[in-house]
Amino acid sequence: xxxxxxxxxxxxxxxxxxxxxxxxxxxxxxxxxxxxxxxxxxxxxxxxxxxxxxxxxxxxxxxxxxxxxxxxxxxxxxxxxxxxxxxxxxxxxxxxxxxxxxxxxxxxxxxxxxxxxxxxx
Numbered sequence: 859x860x861x862x863x864x865x866x867x868x869x870x871x872x873x874x875x876x877x878x879x880x881x882x883x884x885x886x887x888x889x890x891x892x893x894x895x896x897x898x899x900x901x902x903x904x905x906x907x908x909x910x911x912x913x914x915x916x917x918x919x920x921x922x923x924x925x926x927x928x929x930x931x932x933x934x935x936x937x938x939x940x941x942x943x944x945x946x947x948x949x950x951x952x953x954x955x956x957x958x959x960x961x962x963x964x965x966x967x968x969x970x971x972x973x974x975x976x977x978x979x
Contacts, residue, residue, distance in 0.1 A: 862879055862917075865879070865911045865916070874900040878901060906931060906932075908928055919935070
């Protein structure tokens with residue numbers, strides 16, 4: 859379902875990731891562990907399309923996402939939700955969840971999707 863192949867990422871002359879590959883099958887849980895500064899967030903930013911890798915590819919459900927802009931990656935089904943940043947602290951939980959209805963493909967199904975999300979919780 860999600861496959862990263864030979865990802866390398868640099869911020870200027872500083873190499874953040876080198877030769878990272880992983881594969882996550884449908885229904886599989888994968889954890890990315892490492893010390894502060896090890897590149898965990900950088901890797902997730904590559905997957906979400908927020909930064910472009912120097913080398914490598916990101917594939918999701920067989921589709922190459924490497925050159926897609928971030929909003930197209932969200933529409934494909936991938937999103938990054940930073941923990942602990944309180945980005946939308948003034949919004950209620952329901953309002954935060956409704957933000958997922960912004961992609962065009964979600965319009966018209968917001969109520970059903972929100973019910974599904976509440977069922978998960």
